Amino acid sequence: MISVSGLTKVFGSGDAAVHALRGVDLEISEGDFVAVMGPSGSGKSTFLSILGCLERPSAGEYYLDGRDVNSLEDDELADLRNRKLGFVFQSFNLLPRHNVLRNVEMPLIYAGVPGDERRKRAQELLEQVGLGHRLTHKPAELSGGEQQRVAIARALANNPLVIFADEPTGNLDSKSSLEIMELFQKMHRAGRTIVMVTHEPDIAAYARRVIYFRDGKIVREEAKDELR
Amino acid sequence: MNFADLIQIVWENLRAHRMRAVLTTIGIAIGIAGVIAVVAVGQGGQAVIISEIEKMGSSLYFDISPDYMRGETADSNTFSIEDPTIIKELSPAVDKMAAITLGPMVDVRLPNSDKNTIMASLYGTHPDLIHVLNLSIEKGRFITDLDVTSHSRVVVIDAGLAEDLFPKEDPLGKKIFVQDTPLTVVGVLEKAPSSMLDAFSVRMVYTPITQAQDMLNTRVINQLCGTAVSEEALPQAISDSIKILESRHSSVSKSYMGTTLEEQLEMVGKVTSILTTVIGAVAGIALLVGGVGVMNIMLVAVTERTREIGLLKALGARRRDIMQQFLGEAVALCLLGGLIGMIVGIGGAFAIALAAHWPPLISVWTVLLAIGFSVIIGLFFGLYPASRAASLSPAEALRHL
Ligand SMILES: Nc1ncnc2c1ncn2[C@@H]1O[C@H](COP(=O)(O)OP(=O)(O)OP(=O)(O)O)[C@@H](O)[C@H]1O
Ligand SMILES: [Mg+2]
Numbered sequence: 001m002i003s004v005s006g007l008t009k010v011f012g013s014g015d016a017a018v019h020a021l022r023g024v025d026l027e028i029s030e031g032d033f034v035a036v037m038g039p040s041g042s043g044k045s046t047f048l049s050i051l052g053c054l055e056r057p058s059a060g061e062y063y064l065d066g067r068d069v070n071s072l073e074d075d076e077l078a079d080l081r082n083r084k085l086g087f088v089f090q091s092f093n094l095l096p097r098h099n100v101l102r103n104v105e106m107p108l109i110y111a112g113v114p115g116d117e118r119r120k121r122a123q124e125l126l127e128q129v130g131l132g133h134r135l136t137h138k139p140a141e142l143s144g145g146e147q148q149r150v151a152i153a154r155a156l157a158n159n160p161l162v163i164f165a166d167e168p169t170g171n172l173d174s175k176s177s178l179e180i181m182e183l184f185q186k187m188h189r190a191g192r193t194i195v196m197v198t199h200e201p202d203i204a205a206y207a208r209r210v211i212y213f214r215d216g217k218i219v220r221e222e223a224k225d226e227l228r
Numbered sequence: 229m230n231f232a233d234l235i236q237i238v239w240e241n242l243r244a245h246r247m248r249a250v251l252t253t254i255g256i257a258i259g260i261a262g263v264i265a266v267v268a269v270g271q272g273g274q275a276v277i278i279s280e281i282e283k284m285g286s287s288l289y290f291d292i293s294p295d296y297m298r299g300e301t302a303d304s305n306t307f308s309i310e311d312p313t314i315i316k317e318l319s320p321a322v323d324k325m326a327a328i329t330l331g332p333m334v335d336v337r338l339p340n341s342d343k344n345t346i347m348a349s350l351y352g353t354h355p356d357l358i359h360v361l362n363l364s365i366e367k368g369r370f371i372t373d374l375d376v377t378s379h380s381r382v383v384v385i386d387a388g389l390a391e392d393l394f395p396k397e398d399p400l401g402k403k404i405f406v407q408d409t410p411l412t413v414v415g416v417l418e419k420a421p422s423s424m425l426d427a428f429s430v431r432m433v434y435t436p437i438t439q440a441q442d443m444l445n446t447r448v449i450n451q452l453c454g455t456a457v458s459e460e461a462l463p464q465a466i467s468d469s470i471k472i473l474e475s476r477h478s479s480v481s482k483s484y485m486g487t488t489l490e491e492q493l494e495m496v497g498k499v500t501s502i503l504t505t506v507i508g509a510v511a512g513i514a515l516l517v518g519g520v521g522v523m524n525i526m527l528v529a530v531t532e533r534t535r536e537i538g539l540l541k542a543l544g545a546r547r548r549d550i551m552q553q554f555l556g557e558a559v560a561l562c563l564l565g566g567l568i569g570m571i572v573g574i575g576g577a578f579a580i581a582l583a584a585h586w587p588p589l590i591s592v593w594t595v596l597l598a599i600g601f602s603v604i605i606g607l608f609f610g611l612y613p614a615s616r617a618a619s620l621s622p623a624e625a626l627r628h629l
Contacts, residue, residue: 049623052542054538054542054622054623054626055621055623074547075546075547075548078544078545078547079544079546081542081622082543082544082545093535095536095539096244097241097243098237098240102240109229109233110544110546110549115232154543158544
């Protein structure tokens with residue numbers, strides 16, 4: 001479902017040019033759970049934001065769900081992100097001025113889902129992540145683990161094909177990390193495709209495939225046959 | 229995003245920065261209030277002055293005065309008492325004409341009473357004045373030619389003065405003292421339709437011009453005023469009058485100027501609209517400063533919220549959605565400021581008008597213009613920050629701290 005080849009990304013130009021990706025080839029099939037590991041600065045986040053259509057590659061091919069991503073206009077990419085992709089970030093990235101319900105509603109608003117249906121769906125999602133009782137709280141009133149659960153509910157709003165997560169447990173203690181990973185595991189079992197960057201081996205252990213980055217390239221890949 | 233959602237999101241965002249929103253709103257409100265108040269008071273003043281002048285007479289009215297544009301002032305040689313009669317005889321274009329010797333502030337009182345002195349304006353004049361100024365008599369009569377030639381000690385008073393001096397009696401035949409000269413009341417004028425001069429309590433007394441000159445101890449005639457036989461004849465009437473005056477007073481070589489009511493109205497209109505424009509421009513600058521304030525706030529909001537914009541884009545916001553949201557915030561601030569400014573401005577205009585005794589003229593147009601303008605300020609000053617916000621790539625925006 002995801003297919004990239006010869007993917008490169010260069011930031012800046014001339015002497016100041018930084019080669020964040022130096023030719024990445026990868027196939028990810030539907031329902032897969034891929035963990036991306038590697039030393040700091042090896043290009044993991046850059047790779048994830050290109051896969052997530054948050055950024056365009058400098059060169060290389062990218063097919064997502066059968067579509068040539070490079071040929072899409074900005075607004076088409078926005079639609080793609082809205083309907084097919086979900087994001088979970090290390091720093092949660094909730095909207096501080098809006099309450100929890102509204103945060104989860106946001107992708108539904110951009111998708112044009114009418115008000116009643118939208119609130120119902122957002123509420124359901126929040127109940128699924130165990131936050132049905134915190135709908136009207138502002139993000140600042142929640143713990144880190146709770147905030148990340150809101151972010152997961154939000155990522156699932158439009159029932160996307162793929163979830164992209166960049167160090168989703170990076171800011172959390174081990175107990176909250178465990179809760180979050182249980183949610184990821186549930187998503188995976190439900191058949192959702194997941195690509196997740198992490199530094200921690202025991203988090204990566206939840207995935208079916210682990211790919212290792214070094215200096216902007218994939219240097220190694222491990223596959224696990226068994227689910228934990 | 230539909231309109232109701234947009235409004236809700238804008239509202240939630242502004243509410244989170246209440247103080248900032250309030251201060252920005254105040255900036256806009258002051259500007260809008262200033263513009264509305266100035267324009268309303270200016271237009272009200274203009275309307276009052278114009279209606280005052282219109283009351284003076286018909287479109288046939290004109291007056292002749294020394295050419296003050298060339299620095300001339302009236303002295304005892306400028307006009308003579310016979311001038312109106314001669315001009316009427318010689319010019320077929322002139323219908324009625326009267327000379328005026330003006331006593332701007334004279335004391336009027338009843339005999340045997342030193343208290344209750346009333347200030348009034350004294351018009352020493354000819355019988356024709358009643359036609360020239362469109363006055364009408366309620367009781368008695370106006371001044372006659374005989375009064376003028378015989379220096380009669382008679383006076384015609386206006387309705388306000390009649391009420392002040394003789395609240396219960398018939399004033400006709402009674403004596404009053406004007407500048408300590410006893411005069412007999414022979415006529416009372418009809419009450420003019422309510423006028424700004426009533427509010428200022430300016431009372432008028434009219435005497436034969438000869439008698440006025442005796443009382444004021446002067447030979448100066450301030451101006452001639454008259455009517456033409458028709459509107460077409462008005463320029464002819466003025467030029468004839470001036471020619472006749474110039475030849476009659478050639479030994480002292482005076483120059484004269486004639487003014488029609490139309491010209492006076494135009495001049496008043498010009499002066500007051502220049503004033504309104506100038507003060508309005510100052511208020512407009514205040515509005516502009518308010519607008520820059522809005523732009524500043526929006527720029528701060530955009531910079532501060534770059535990360536948030538990146539996130540919204542990651543969630544599927546298109547360029548248009550981001551623009552709408554930020555423009556929505558700017559327009560909401562300006563519109564709110566505009567509404568508050570409108571209320572304060574209208575209130576201010578009423579307060580000023582009340583103090584100055586004239587009706588505030590708040591036209592629907594002024595208000596619509598002010599509100600429309602505040603929306604345009606919002607759009608204009610919100611556009612740049614909004615467009616800057618919308619053109620970032622999501623990954624770039626998300627990297628912002
Ligand atoms: N916007 C940018 N401009 C310039 N260089 C950048 C930019 N973003 C990333 N880089 C560089 O590209 C390289 C890869 O960065 P990336 O964030 O992908 O690393 P990472 O593997 O996610 O590291 P970490 O584990 O620390 O998050 C780094 O050298 C980084 O400095
Ligand atoms: Mg990273």
